[in-house]
Amino acid sequence: MGTTTEEQQAHKAARRLIKALWVFNWFNSCGFTELLPVVASRFDMERFGMIAVGSPKQADALFVAGYQTFKSLKYLRRIYEQMPDPKFVVALGSCPFSGGMYWDSYNTVKHLDEYIPVDLYIPGCPPRPEAIFHAVGLVMEMIEGKRKGDRSGD
Amino acid sequence: MAITRTDAYVIPFGPAHPGSGNFRIWLTVDGERVIKARAEPGFLHRGFEKLMEYRTLLQNAVLADRICILEPLSWDLVFAMAAERLQGIEVPERAKYIRVLLAELTRIQSHLIWFGVAGIAMGFDTVFKVALTWREEILRLFEEVTGARVYPTGYIRPGGVRWDLPEGFLERAEEVLLHMEHYIFELNDLFFENPSFVSRTKGLAVLPPEKGIELGASGPALRASGIPYDVRRDDPYLVYDRLEFRLVSREEGDALSRFLVGRDEVLESVRIGLQVIRDMPAGEYQVKVGPFVKVKEGEAYAHIEAARGDAGCYMVGTGGRTPYRVKLRGPSFTLLIPVLEYLLRGVEIADVPVVFWSLNHCPADMDR
Amino acid sequence: MATEISKLLEPFAPREEGNAVWVRVPLEEIPRIWQELREQGYDYLAAISGVDWPDRGVIELVYHVWSLQEKSFVHLKVEVPRDQPRLPSACHIWGGSAAVNEREVHEMFGVEFQGNPDLSPLFLDDWDGPPPFRKDFDWRAYVREKYYREDREEDRGYYKD
Numbered sequence: 001m002g003t004t005t006e007e008q009q010a011h012k013a014a015r016r017l018i019k020a021l022w023v024f025n026w027f028n029s030c031g032f033t034e035l036l037p038v039v040a041s042r043f044d045m046e047r048f049g050m051i052a053v054g055s056p057k058q059a060d061a062l063f064v065a066g067y068q069t070f071k072s073l074k075y076l077r078r079i080y081e082q083m084p085d086p087k088f089v090v091a092l093g094s095c096p097f098s099g100g101m102y103w104d105s106y107n108t109v110k111h112l113d114e115y116i117p118v119d120l121y122i123p124g125c126p127p128r129p130e131a132i133f134h135a136v137g138l139v140m141e142m143i144e145g146k147r148k149g150d151r152s153g154d
Numbered sequence: 155m156a157i158t159r160t161d162a163y164v165i166p167f168g169p170a171h172p173g174s175g176n177f178r179i180w181l182t183v184d185g186e187r188v189i190k191a192r193a194e195p196g197f198l199h200r201g202f203e204k205l206m207e208y209r210t211l212l213q214n215a216v217l218a219d220r221i222c223i224l225e226p227l228s229w230d231l232v233f234a235m236a237a238e239r240l241q242g243i244e245v246p247e248r249a250k251y252i253r254v255l256l257a258e259l260t261r262i263q264s265h266l267i268w269f270g271v272a273g274i275a276m277g278f279d280t281v282f283k284v285a286l287t288w289r290e291e292i293l294r295l296f297e298e299v300t301g302a303r304v305y306p307t308g309y310i311r312p313g314g315v316r317w318d319l320p321e322g323f324l325e326r327a328e329e330v331l332l333h334m335e336h337y338i339f340e341l342n343d344l345f346f347e348n349p350s351f352v353s354r355t356k357g358l359a360v361l362p363p364e365k366g367i368e369l370g371a372s373g374p375a376l377r378a379s380g381i382p383y384d385v386r387r388d389d390p391y392l393v394y395d396r397l398e399f400r401l402v403s404r405e406e407g408d409a410l411s412r413f414l415v416g417r418d419e420v421l422e423s424v425r426i427g428l429q430v431i432r433d434m435p436a437g438e439y440q441v442k443v444g445p446f447v448k449v450k451e452g453e454a455y456a457h458i459e460a461a462r463g464d465a466g467c468y469m470v471g472t473g474g475r476t477p478y479r480v481k482l483r484g485p486s487f488t489l490l491i492p493v494l495e496y497l498l499r500g501v502e503i504a505d506v507p508v509v510f511w512s513l514n515h516c517p518a519d520m521d522r
Numbered sequence: 523m524a525t526e527i528s529k530l531l532e533p534f535a536p537r538e539e540g541n542a543v544w545v546r547v548p549l550e551e552i553p554r555i556w557q558e559l560r561e562q563g564y565d566y567l568a569a570i571s572g573v574d575w576p577d578r579g580v581i582e583l584v585y586h587v588w589s590l591q592e593k594s595f596v597h598l599k600v601e602v603p604r605d606q607p608r609l610p611s612a613c614h615i616w617g618g619s620a621a622v623n624e625r626e627v628h629e630m631f632g633v634e635f636q637g638n639p640d641l642s643p644l645f646l647d648d649w650d651g652p653p654p655f656r657k658d659f660d661w662r663a664y665v666r667e668k669y670y671r672e673d674r675e676e677d678r679g680y681y682k683d
Binding site for chain 1: 651654677
C-alpha cells in the first residue's frame with residue numbers, strides 16, 4: 001500500500017470501528033437486480049445498519065454488481081479511487097470473477113481483479129439477497145481480522 | 155426580477171446518479187433550463203446479437219433472459235416466437251396459455267419496479283419500499299414455476315415451456331393477481347393521486363403523437379399520446395385474440411398520463427391473468443426440440459408487446475446449428491435516444507429525473 | 523396486402539407470410555420505394571437490421587416498417603457491396619428512428635449512410651478494431667487471445683470448443 005507501518009496499524013485499528021457498513025452500490029448491470037430487494041422491505045438491509053449512500057466519499061464498501069464494460073470501468077476506477085480508506089470491494093455475480101455468461105463478448109471485463117482489487121466475490125447469476133447478507137457477514141469477519149480477504153498482500 | 159446573464163454549460167447526468175439508470179445524458183443548460191440533451195449509451199453493451207450466433211437455439215433461450223433484466227420472460231418469449239416461426243413449429247395450446255400468464259405477471263412486476271424507481275428518483279422513498287415488497291409475491295411465483303426468482307433459466311423456450319406448472323399453482327397465482335389489484339388501489343392513494351406527484355408531472359414533457367411515431371416510441375409512452383398501438387391488439391400473438399381486455403390510452407401525452415397508462419395497464423394485466431387461469435386447457439406443454447437441431451434456412455420476424463413497448467426479434471438461419479444472425483429490437487433504443495433528447499428540451503434541471511423515469515425504459519435493452 | 527402496396531411491390535416478387543411482406547429491392551429503386559411506402563401509411567420504422575454475407579460479398583440491410591393503419595409489416599431488403607457499403611439515408615422519410623438505427627448499423631457493420639448528419643459512435647468508446655458484427659471478426663478468438671490465459675486454472679474451460 002506504500003504507507004508506513006504506523007499508518008497500516010492505524011488503518012487496521014480504524015477498521016474495527018466499522019460496525020455498520022455504508023455501501024455504495026455501483027448498479028451497473030444485471031447482477032444488481034437482487035440488490036433492489038436488499039434495499040427494500042422484505043430483505044431490509046437497514047436493520048443491519050447498512051445504508052446505501054449517494055457519494056463514494058461516505059462509503060465503506062463498494063458493491064460492484066455484475067459485468068463491467070470498458071466504458072463503465074473508467075467510472076468505476078474513479079469511484080474506487082475517491083473512496084477513503086479503509087474500504088472493501090465486493091463483486092457480485094459470476095461475471096467479474098470469470099467472465100460469466102458473456103465470456104465471449106468483446107466488450108466486457110473478464111477478470112475484475114486485474115483492474116481494481118477485489119476483497120470478496122459472491123457467486124450466483126444473480127446472487128440471491130440471502131447470499132449478499134452472508135457476504136456482508138464475511139466482510140465483517142474480515143474487518144475484525146478473523147478472515148483474510150481475496151486481495152493479496154493484505 | 156431580472157436574472158443576470160448566464161452562459162450555457164454542459165453537465166453530464168451520469169451513470170452514478172440516483173436519478174438515472176446506467177446511462178449518461180449530456181445536458182447543455184443555460185441557468186436552470188436545458189437547451190439541448192445528448193444521450194450517451196453503451197455502458198451495458200455486450201453485443202448480444204453476435205453472442206447468439208455462437209450458441210444453439212436452446213442455449214440462446216437461456217441467454218435471452220438477460221437482454222433486459224427487468225422483464226426476462228418477455229425476451230424469452232420474443233426469441234422463442236421468432237425461432238418457432240423460422241422452424242415452422244406450432245406450440246400446443248396449454249403452452250400458449252402458460253406463456254400468456256407468465257408474460258402478464260412479468261408486465262406487472264416490471265411496472266412495479268418502474269413505479270418504485272420513479273418514486274425514489276422523485277423523493278417518494280415509501281413507494282420504492284412497498285412496490286418492491288409487493289413484487290416479491292410475484293417473484294415467489296416465478297421461483298415456484300421456473301426455479302429462480304429473477305432469471306427463469308430459459309423457461310419459455312422454442313417449442314413451448316420447459317416443464318409443466320406445479321400442483322396448485324393456478325390457485326396461488328389467482329390469489330397473487332387479486333392482491334396486485336388491491337395494491338394498485340393502495341398505490342393510487344399513496345402515489346398517483348398524491349398532489350405533489352401530480353403537480354410535478356402534470357403538463358411536463360408532452361410528446362405529440364406524430365413526433366412519437368416519427369421518433370419510434372412505443373409502449374406506454376406512445377399510448378399516452380393518443381396513439382393506441384398495442385401489439386397484443388394490432389398483431390395478436392399467442393391467445394390474445396381470444397381474451398378480453400381494454401387497450402389503455404390517453405390523450406394528453408405528458409409525464410402524468412404515461413404513469414397513469416402504466417397504472418391502468420396493471421389492472422388490465424390482472425384481468426387477462428384471471429381469464430387465462432379460468433380457461434387454462436389441459437394437454438401438452440411442449441413440442442420436442444432437440445438440443446442440436448439444425449436451424450432452417452430462411453428468416454422470420456416476431457414482435458410482442460413487452461412491458462416497455464414493441465420488442466422484436468429478427469432471425470436468419472442457414473442450416474447450421476446456430477442462427478446466422480439475430481437482431482433484437484429493444485423498445486428502449488428509440489425511447490432513450492431520440493425521444494428523450496426531444497423531450498428534455500426546455501425542461502428544468504430538477505425535472506430531468508422525472509422526465510427520464512416517466513418513459514418506461516431499460517438501458518439494457520437499448521445497449522444489448 | 524392492400525392493393526396499392528401490391529401494385530408497388532409486384533415487380534420485385536414479394537413473399538407474403540401472414541400479415542407481413544418480405545421483398546428485396548435493388549439499390550437504385552430504394553428512394554422511390556421508400557417514398558411510396560411512406561405515403562401509403564407505412565410510417566413506423568421498427569428497426570434496421572444488417573446481415574453480413576461474406577460469401578456473396580454483400581451486406582444486406584432489412585428495413586422493418588410497420589403501418590399503424592394497415593396493421594402489417596413490410597420488410598424491405600436491400601443489398602450493398604461489402605467493400606463499398608454506401609447508400610442514401612432514410613432520415614428524411616422516417617425521421618429520428620431512422621437516424622438512430624443507421625447510427626447503430628454504421629458502427630456495427632461499417633455501412634455509410636449518405637445524408638445522415640450524425641454517424642458518431644453509439645456504444646463503443648475508443649474502438650479501433652474492425653466493425654464488430656461483421657463475420658470476419660471472430661469474437662471467441664479475440665477474447666481468448668486478449669483476456670484469457672491457457673495456463674490459468676479457471677480459464678482452461680474456455681479453450682475447449
